[in-house]
Structures are given as structure tokens and as C-alpha cells.
Amino acid sequence: VAEATRPAGVAIAAPPVAVRVRRGASIGARALFILAVLAILFGPLVILVLFSFNDSTILSFPWAGFTTRWYRQAFEDPQLRTALWNSIVVSFAVAPLCLVIGTLAAFGLTRFRFRGRGAVAGLVGAPLVLPWLVIGIAALLAYRHRWVDLDLGLGTVIATQLICTFPLVTAIVAAQLFRFDRLQEEAAIDLGCSRLQVLRYVILPHIAPAVAAGAIFAFTWSFNNFEISFFTIGFQQTFPIWVYSTVRDSEHLPVVNAISTVISIVQVLLIWGALKLMRARGGASAPGVDVGPVRGAA
């Protein structure tokens, strides 16, 4: 929680214009509201960390004592290790592919006027709006269809996650390209730049923060994805599927807490650092990057 409320470096947004409005709610009530929101957002994470060090298989208060044995057990569990490895393979395949395909689609949709552009935009946006459950089931039925008959595995997971995730990159990058003043490109060409130089020195630096944001979101979407993997993986497991089946079997629940703590902390640190890095590099455009995915999806 402390992490979330720390003022984050550069204050980019201008302080809001002082509104001469007397609010019904007092400052205290407002602080309480924000604290409650932060508790909802980060409470689960805090609980995970607390119980991962609790020396008892029963997950209840008060604490039974400090232990690190769940962490040791987590790292010795072969099934968990395979699931984690599968998740890593999938997201390291999906994220770069999404980056390339998603950026291509963003360029195509923002830089060209052509007949059927609306249809293409709709097709690219559809996987963001339609539920993953439906996409996953359709993929499962298609892969196992007698006319197709593919073996389920990491390959089918990667393929299906790819088409669900690259539209997110497209949305983020397209939002940035929309804001980009094309006069800058024309100016560069007037000054004698080749097309390659325009791309390298004008366009890429401008969209770099958005592309980086897209990469991070694509990676975490892929790593965290449950529905698509669940339906298209066959008999293997990814990390979210391992969690799902382990908490249902209830044999060694504290191990789930231990490994989830490790992964969540790594994820939070990764995205925290990446966002900070992007703000440092991207300057004033960074706040737009944060709201990019959702705004673009509209």
C-alpha cells in the first residue's frame, strides 16, 4: 500500500484548477474513501504475502508463526515448475509477436484511407470486446474439429492468445499515432530525410513509449491469461491454470501463497519500473499512454 501512495517522481499533470466549490464531503471522508479503494486494490496482495510466511496449513488469523518453508516447497514442486516454464515460454512468444503484428495494424489503420477500413478496424477491435471465454471455446472447437484436427498444446495457446492480445497493442500505438502531428514528418522530408530516416528519427521516437507500454501489457496479459489457455492447452498447465487446479484440490494451499507472492512482486516491480522508465523517456505523453489501452478499445 505504501508503494502505491508514494508520490511518483515527476508531477507531469498540471495541478487542477482550483475549483471554488464547497464539497459536502469533508476531507476526512474523502481520505477514508481513497484508503478503502486502496484496500480493495491491494488487500489481496497483502493477504497473500502475510499468509505465505504463516507457519500453518490452515489459512486463518491469528498468525501461527514465521516460516519460509512454503517458498522452499514451491521451488521444489516439479508440476509448478513445469507450469511456470510453460507460462514463460508462452508469454515470451506472444509478447514480441503482438508487438510486431499490433504495430503493423496500428500503422495500417491510422495512416491509410481505404475502402473497408471500418470493417478491418471492427475486426481488430472485436477480440477486445468479445469475452475470452467465447473466443477460447470457439478456438477449442475449431482446433478439435474433424476438418482441422490439431493437437492441443503450447502452440495452440500461443496462436489464440496472439489474436486476443495484439489488438491491445494496436489500440495503444494507434492512440499515440493519432495524436502525432504529420507536419513533423513532412518537415523532416523537406529537410532532406529519407523515408527510413523519418521512420528512425521522427516516428519511432514518438511512438516508442506507446510501443513499450504495449509490450508490457501484452506480456502481462499473456502471462496472466487463464480462459484462453484453459481451453486451448489440452492436458498441460500454465501458472494460472496450476493455481486454479491447486486451490480446488486444497492439498498445499500455502504453497500457492508463496509462489503467488514471488510472482506478484516481480510483476508489480516490473510494471512499476517500466512505467517510471517510460515517463522519464516519454515526457509529457506518458499519461496518455496509461489510459491508452482503454481509450483505444472504445
Add this chain to the structure above:
Amino acid sequence: MAAVQATAAPGRPRRRTRGGAFAILFAPVSLLLVLFLVPMLLMFQVSTLVDPFDPSSGSTFQHFANVLTDPLNRTIAITTFLIATTAMVLMLAIAIPLASFMVFRAGRWELPLLLALVVADELNPVVRIWAWRMILGRQGIVNWLLQTTGITDAPVEWLIFTPFAVVVVLSAGYLTYTTIPIYAAMKAIDPALFEASVDLGAGWWTRTRKILIPLAAPGIFVAMILVYVPMLTDFVSPDLVAGTGSTMMGQRVTQLILEGADWGNGSALTFVLLVATILLSVVAYRLARLNRIQT
């Protein structure tokens, strides 16, 4: 990469432009056609087969008739609708004040709060639901607090494995995606409007009703597309925290397809869900567009 370079030069002749668009969009569009559209069509085909595992068995609409007349499906649809709607209302009740606080009041805390929303969303959804089970459980932290402070003598039973738990878990899980579109919409509101309304004697409720909500409406509708539709099909949340009495649509479909291997009825029900979510999204999208034009 060659295709990307071609886009860099502005004012290309029309013919070149069309070729460039084709080259650059070929990969994304063909991937979507093969891996997204074709599976949807195959799913529809499976739902109309007499034997769902044999494409040559002839077609029928029996599966659709089955799933649409099954009273169990109707009960599940109503449960799902009630749970998702309650969660949506609860989330809007949190997200609208939160977004308004971030835009107009938070000052230097605005970006940290935005980052907190984004970072919190990175927690794995399955892990998050599991953590809520430890919070709401019979021996969880809420019950422990209630008992140690003497508010209750025995553990409160309805905190977990009830529709209440599902509503809590769904609202907590989708809060980020509800708040951010509303935040983006409110960001465009000119604070001078509030000053003017105060000068004209408007109170807090009038300002919220006449300025804040109408101008934030496009964001609210976008949030509904992004959040309401996935909640209607969520099956991990009800699976892990709902009791046996409140099965949701996502669970029903998953059971039919995976556990029952009932591809006929399963694919028909999934297709019905698909049509329902498309209709919902189109309506919400139209409303968002409509509001954007008006304001």
C-alpha cells in the same frame, strides 16, 4: 519492415497507398480471419450438427431449441444477470467518485492513484480471487476482525460461497477497467463549468447530475462494454467463491463443453452468449457515440 517505411512518406499517390495498406495489414487481418473468425464460424457449424463430432451428420437446430427452452439455463441466466448488474452498479458507485476525485481533487496524487490502479490490475486474476477467498473465508480476516472486535460472536457465514462473495470479487477485479475510461472522459471536462454552475447557485447534487454525469457518460458506456460483458461470462470467480446455488453462465458453458463433452448444446449456448454480448456491445457503443456527439 519495408511496408512500414512506405508509410513514412506523406501524400503518396492513391494507388500506392492502397497497396501499402494491403501489405501492412495483410498479416494482422489474415491472422484474425484464420484464428478468430473461422473458429467462430466453425463453432456455429458444430452447434447445428446432428452429431457435433461428425461434420457430415446433417444439420439441425435442435441444440438451439434445447438450450433456449431449458429451465435450468433460464435460472442461470437470471442469476448471472443479477450478479453482474449488482457488481456493475457497485463498481460505478466506486469508480465515478474515484475518477472525479482523481481529476478534480487529487492534485499531485492523481498520477500515483492512476499508477496504483494500473499496477493493481497486474495481479493475476486467479490469484486475486484466491486471495479474496482468504479474506472472506469462514476463518478469514474479515470474520476474525468481526469476532475480535466483538461485533459478532460466531463467524458470519454469508461472506463466502454466496452471490455476495461473487459480487465482491467481480467488483474488486474489474475496478481498474471501470475507473480508467471514466477518468479519461472526466479529464476532458472543463473545470470552469463547475465554477460557473456554483456562481449560478448550483448545489453539489445539481453539479453531479447536470454536468459531471452527462459529460462522463461516454466513459461510463465504454466501461460497461469493457467490464459488463466479461463479467457476464466470468467463470473463475463463481467457480472459486460462489456456492452451489448460484451457478453462472460461464460455468454452465464450461461444464457442458469440458466436463460433459456436450459439444452440441455447449456450442449452441456459447453462440447464444456471443450474440448477446455483440448486441450489448453495439448498444453501449452507440450510446457512447451518441453522448459524445451531444456533448
